[in-house]
Amino acid sequence: MIDLRTLRENPEAVRVSQRTRGEDEAVVDALLTADERRRSAVAAADGLRAEQKQLGKQVGRAHGEERDALLTKGRELAANVRAAEAAQSAAEAKLAELHAVVPNVVHPAAPAGGEDDYVVVKEVGRPPVFDFEPVDHLDLGVRLGALDVERGAKVSGSRFYFLTGVGAQLQLALLNLAAAQAVANGFTLMIPPVLVRPEIMAGTGFLGAHANEVYRLAEDDLYLVGTSEVPLAGYHADEIIDLSAGPRRYAGWSSCFRREAGTYGKDTRGIIRVHQFDKVEMFVYCQPEDADREHAGLLAWEEEMLAKIEVPYRVIDVAGGDLGASAARKFDCEAWVPTQGRYRELTSTSNCTTYQGRRLSIRYRDENGRPQVAATLNGTLATTRWIVALLENHQQADGSVRVPTALQAYLGKEVLEPV
Structure with a gap:
């Protein structure tokens, strides 16, 4: 609020x-x-x-x-x-x-408008130029024995999939790399519950205009989370936390679930828009005056991860009409997807100021000992969708895929070979 x-x-x-x-x-x-x-x-x-x-x-x-x-x-x-x-x-x-x-008050520097009115902050790297016809991530994944969407649909329906063999290993490598980076930068690693009470889901702002995106278990009156931002925000609900030593930073590793309501016919091929995926999410509690600085830090950590997987990307300042109810400002990092010839979102980081803290009664004591509402922020470090950009940008003429240097130790491979 x-x-x-x-x-x-x-x-x-x-x-x-x-x-x-x-x-x-x-x-x-x-x-x-x-x-x-x-x-x-x-x-x-x-x-x-x-x-x-x-x-x-x-x-x-x-x-x-x-x-x-x-x-x-x-x-x-x-x-x-x-x-x-x-x-x-x-x-x-x-x-x-x-x-x-009433949604959060938009940051004065955020652009006005809707989904297409973002402002490009910067572009990093150049899209690859291939001397062969590039193949999309789904065909690459099938050839590598990494991805099976047909059996995913057979078992669970559309927008579900199996990560198989090196595909499963690749996701674990990405998420372990993200977790290691988070811990190295002072985040407390968390594996949170993925079912939450209604008051926690509502407190984070996800039961407003986008409530139809959320899976609900009616019999138990619980919600499946679309991001570990939700349980991490609820972690200190109804508490007065100690911020005297600076912000509290957590990194949540969880499966995430989204209904993708209203996206019929969009991104039906492959794993760009799916109902279930895994993610490492950063979450910060801080004093309101520190929120802008923390937001810049989260964005920098996201860019550090993108540099490690060696893909071209851009950063955009998301327009007010495309912000969720809880966000005052949001930056997205979008990676180049060669077969689509455009940038697609891989990460986002949002400054929610005191909006969630007020709804969830998360407070801290100021220098005079008086309780004040804490600010919250979140940002993605890695998720299943990253596999799309990684496979497509690092593919080679023979159908193999080069493994970025930072991931080689986790995979034990320099190249993923077709099966």
Whole structure:
């Protein structure tokens, strides 16, 4: 949730954020009105309760007709208190309803617009030039004995697959490389649960506009996570954490699940857009004033991993209309995919400021010992989709694939040979 103090002190900033996202800014005024009505209802109820308390003292000292009159007045006042408390509850419920649907305030530097209005921050490396017709990752994976989507569909349906042989080894190599990098940079490695309670999923902002992307187990009232960001955000829910020594950084290794609702017909070939994949995700808790610096650090670590797999990539500053509800700013790293002749997303890193911390009641103590809401950030270090860029960019004329130097120790191979 956004900070209501920001709303009261600078409502225009929230309106600008809504415009940047391409969303209705009328909700800002509705939230302001709801906030004013709640504060007014609280003041009215508090005033009546104070009057009721004072009357109680008078009754204790009164006798005879005076006491009877005060008791009558007390009954009337009690009815007024009940009505005021009901009005307060209704006002608080309305405020909570509106507060929950307003997305995070977009960072002032983030571009406005939708999916295609990103800004390219930089491009790194040059797309490879082949002296043969390049083959896409699916055909390469089949020839290498690394990928089987036909049996994946037979067993589980469309957008499922088996990683087989060197394909399974390649994914483990990528994720182990990512985990090792995270640990070397001070992250605590975690293997979190992939089923979470509704309040944790909602607290991270994933049950809003994109709730149809999430798998739900209705009988157990649990959700399958689409990223380990969710359980890692919930790890310190309802806690006051110690940030006196600096940010807390975790790296979660998990399977992830996405329904891919609304993507019928998109990326149906291969493993670019699938229902299940594995990922190593960085997650940071920090003081709000450190969030921008931490965001830059997460992006740098993502680029370090991309350099290790030796693929051309670009970094884009994602436009406001393409941000999730919890993100104030997001950078994507997109790798070149030769057979598509374009860049495709491999990683993203989001600065969620205090949006998730406020929803999940994650706090820290400031220098004066007062509890304050913590900021949260996340960023991907490696995922199954990386196999696409790796196979296609490092393919050779004979159908083999060169293994990047950083992965050779994990795979025990310099070249993946067709079977």
